Amino acid sequence: MVNITFPDNSVRQFEDGISGLEIAKSLSNSLAREVLAITVDEEIWDVTRPINKDASIKLHKWGDEESKHAFWHSSAHLMAEAIESIYPGTEFGIGPAIENGFYYDVDPGDSVQITDSDLIVIEKKMKELSTQKLAYSRKEVTKSEALEFFTEKGDEYKIELINDLEDIELTLYSQGNFTDLCRGPHLPDTAPIKAIKLLSVAGAYWRGDEKRKMLTRIYGISFPKQKMLEEYLEMLEKAKERDHRKIGRELELFTFSQRVGSGLPLWLPKGAQLRERLESFLKKVQLQHGYQPVITPHIGQKELYVTSGHYEKYGKDSFQPIKTPQEDEEFLLKPMNCPHHCEIYKSRQFSYKDLPVRYAEFGTVYRYEQSGELHGLTRVRGFTQDDAHIFCTPDQLKDEFNKVIDIILYIFKALDFQDFTAQISLRDPDDKEKYIGSDENWEKAEAAILEATNEKGLETVIEKGEAAFYGPKLDFMVRDAIGRKWQLGTIQVDYNLPERFELEYVGSDNEKHRPIMIHRAPFGSMERFVAVLIEHTAGKFPLWLSPEQAVILPISEKYHDYAEKVLNSLNNYDIRTLIDKRAESIGRKIRDSELKRIPYLLIVGEKETEAGTIAVRKQGEGDIGTMKFEEFVEFIQSEVAKQI
RNA sequence: GCCGAUGUAGCUCAGUUGGUCAGAGCAGCUGAUUUGUAAUCAGCAGGUCGACGGUUCGACUCCGCCUAUCGGCUCCA
Structure with missing residues (x-):
């Protein structure tokens, strides 16, 4: 029997060699269905691996990092199997789980090129394999056994990895027709990997060394449920909306010109x-x-950077020296x-x-x-x-x-x-x-x-x-x-x-x-x-930084005079304000100003003109009520004061 | 620099196997509309289809080269 300590410090006895999965099952069937990894005395294990000693454990469901890691790592192996079946003879580099998903660096041979359009094919194969519920099995081997295996398989990258390892017990993991050198842990089988999306293919130097061969890296993500995948992809799309290159263009903050040169920003x-x-x-x-x-100044004599050591370190990879009309005079940017x-x-x-x-x-x-x-x-x-x-x-x-x-x-x-x-x-x-x-x-x-x-x-x-x-x-x-x-x-x-x-x-x-x-x-x-x-x-700058702090939106041309009056008063208080005098509907003016992320929209029409007030609308929030001019100034000033 | 992808109007994108295929929406301009809380309507104008070379009777479309951009890798004083 072994004594198993749970996270709440309770201890229960189980038969020697019991697995995490079996422990989960003894607690509840639903837990057993969801458990993906187990921590055994600080080490993360497969849930199927027998426990032969007293240990404290923690079972991990999807939400835990440990589970995601095992899930994505298993997904990487699944992808490798798919790739091997589509491109026989492919050699494999490393295929880890990463923060969001997984990748595998592969070498399908010089005659094969994997491009974006091939990802769908690989993805399809992965889904097909996952439904076969292939078990991930763990096998402990010696270094020489591992070497023998990969030499026979003809995988030079794995051989190199093994040779760099100490001569200790190594582990191989297999599922279906694919076997990999791997520390684990993995899922019990491929079945939970239901939703898969291969995201991109990129080159990556073997072992991160630019002098060595460039392998094909395929990035992917996977989830136990289709809905999670959809949510993740949606989140990615949303994140793209915040991209500063997109917002910078939309809000007219900066631009680049091919004629000026790449990497040389023009501030609008x-x-x-x-x-x-x-x-x-x-x-x-x-x-x-x-x-x-x-x-x-923006330039300095080359000698200055020889003295500083920058020239020796970066001189070759810098903008080259500027020469003066006199010979032998060189300046660096x-x-x-x-x-x-x-x-x-x-x-x-x-x-x-x-x-x-x-x-x-x-x-x-x-x-x-x-x-x-x-x-x-x-x-x-x-x-x-x-x-x-x-x-x-x-x-x-x-x-x-x-x-x-x-x-x-x-x-x-x-x-x-x-x-x-x-x-x-x-x-x-x-x-x-x-x-x-x-x-x-x-x-x-x-x-x-x-x-x-x-x-x-x-x-x-x-x-x-x-x-x-x-x-x-x-x-x-x-x-x-x-x-x-x-x-x-x-x-x-x-x-x-x-x-x-x-x-x-x-x-x-x-x-x-x-x-x-x-x-x-x-x-x-x-x-x-x-x-x-x-x-x-997302372009919604704090008020004190915002290039435009408020925009006055007159309901119609009749209120332009009043709007001008408000504008002048606000400008006297250094509140950066403009007027939208276009003959557009108020709805349109609001929409356009909202899209420009102007923090405050000040609507003035008949009511405001008569009462000497402004109807204030906050960007992203909507109508926040009517204020007297002084109230609004105070409101803005206190907001700025709070920010810096 | 390396791997892969992309480049059509200011922006976002359509463009079938090379042959009236140079298109749409938004933005712009002109006119009408004078509007109460996220798009008023109509008309007009906009492109050497990234650049250069090649194949072809004919190239936005095929090939080559260059360039820029995008996603990675390497680098990042």
């Missing part, structure tokens, strides 16, 4: 207004925090503001009493991003960083770092960005070649970040190998409408540039010392930030 008047409001908001915050604005700011620091002497010095600039930089990488405003070739560089003494570092965290959190809060992750990016300990600077400085810098975030109680994830080449960083990441992660705010500790630029300050000991530099950008880039803001708000 309304977008420029929005951006400038964000900039002045941050400028004000920065002034309060002791930052000093500086301004630097600046890819970063820091070298310029270092030169500003060098323009005078500093005592320890002067530090920290904080230079801030909305600096426009140009980077030659790979063509396949460009994406709306989130990945562009010319963008403006809300950049600043803090030069401080070693004992000021942690405090300064913390103050930057405060600014970022304040901004995120003001803009209602609650759903972000803070990521600490450290050096890859196995590939120090990628970085510049001494081990000692790296260790100090990394320790400073870890200490500061710890002190702040900031919840962070640590990513090794994600650091910048000159220093570790703390990044604030947010997701876009369809779940892609983007880096917004960033704080980076840098011991290297002060060294390279030979920056100094005079300490209390009257000796020269090297300051430490913090690079920081709370928004990251104005372009990317606005993009994410658009997706976050």
Whole structure:
């Protein structure tokens, strides 16, 4: 007998070798039908796997991540079986469950090309196989047995994977005619995989290495019920409605021109207004925090970037140097503001009493991003960083770092960005070649970040190998409408540039010392930030940011005079207002203004003209009642005051 | 940069096997309508069918190359 502990801490005895499924069955038949995975002492298992020891367990139904993982992982295997039956001889890379669904990287051979239209065929085959209720069976094998199996099958990718594994017990999972190297867990059988949709086919380098072969990656999603799939697809469609590229066009915020060049955004008047409001908001915050604005040119001598190390690191993949009419003079479009700011620091002497010095600039930089990488405003070739560089003494570092965290959190809060992750990016300990600077400085810098975030109680994830080449960083990441992660705010500790630029300050000991530099950008880039803001708000910006705050909609031409009067008064209060004087029906005017996401619609007709009032309609909510002019001004002002 | 897809009017999209197939809705313009809470009606105008080359008697349609965009991969100072 084994003692099984349930999540509520109750303990029951079962026969040795009982499976999760059987335990579920002993509780209720309906549970047994729904249970998809089981956690056994922190490990996630197949529900069919025998339990031979005392254990605490948790049974997982569809709603749990563990179940979804098993479900999608099993779906990936099902897809692999379908692919193998349609394209015999296909070799398989990896096929994991992901956050939403699953994928499999396959190599169907050089003569075969799987395209979008083939997905339907594969999907159909999967559905056919799923109805056969094929059991997923688990088999423990030794490394050499596994190697033998895949050598016989002729699957070089699996062989490579196995060879990289330690010589321990491996597991193979089979269903129908398909067997895969896999840790599991899986569903008992294919039957629950009822609703399947293969979403896209894409290339993906084997093991993420661009020097290796590109495999065909097929993305899919599956659910136990058709309705769930439909809901998911609907949700995807809805998310697309928030796409900043679409809203940016609709609301006339920005555009691109092929003649100007790809990845070079053109800010339209309304977008420029929005951006400038964000900039002045941050400028004000920065002034309060002791930052000093500086301004630097868009280009700099090539030598500047040789000194900074950027040229060696990125020179080949950058916009190439601009040449002057004189020979041997080369300038680069600046890819970063820091070298310029270092030169500003060098323009005078500093005592320890002067530090920290904080230079801030909305600096426009140009980077030659790979063509396949460009994406709306989130990945562009010319963008403006809300950049600043803090030069401080070693004992000021942690405090300064913390103050930057405060600014970022304040901004995120003001803009209602609650759903972000803070990521600490450290050096890859196995590939120090990628970085510049001494081990000692790296260790100090990394320790400073870890200490500061710890002190702040900031919840962070640590990513090794994600650091910048000159220093570790703390990044604030947010997701876009369809779940892609983007880096917004960033704080980076840098011991290297002060060294390279030979920056100094005079300490209390009257000796020269090297300051430490913090690079920081709370928004990251104005372009990317606005993009994410658009997706976050679906174009319904907070009142203080909205390019147009209110629109007056006269019922007919008779009320234009009154409307003008209201407009002038509102403009006197700096409430950004316009009038829709078109000879259209009020319904039409409301609709058009709603679609433009103007926060307040002010309807004026006979009643309002006589009473000296306005009928207020809130975007997305409808009529919120009639107000006197002063009431409305107060209403708007208090809303703005609440927001910032 | 790599894999795949797409590119028809300002926007969203139709366009059957190459031969009056250059179309629709919205937006725009003109006129009428003067309207009470999400689309008033009518008329007009709009496109070197992404660019360049080729096949053909004939190309939006087929082929090649380029370019841009989209979804991934790699990259992201």
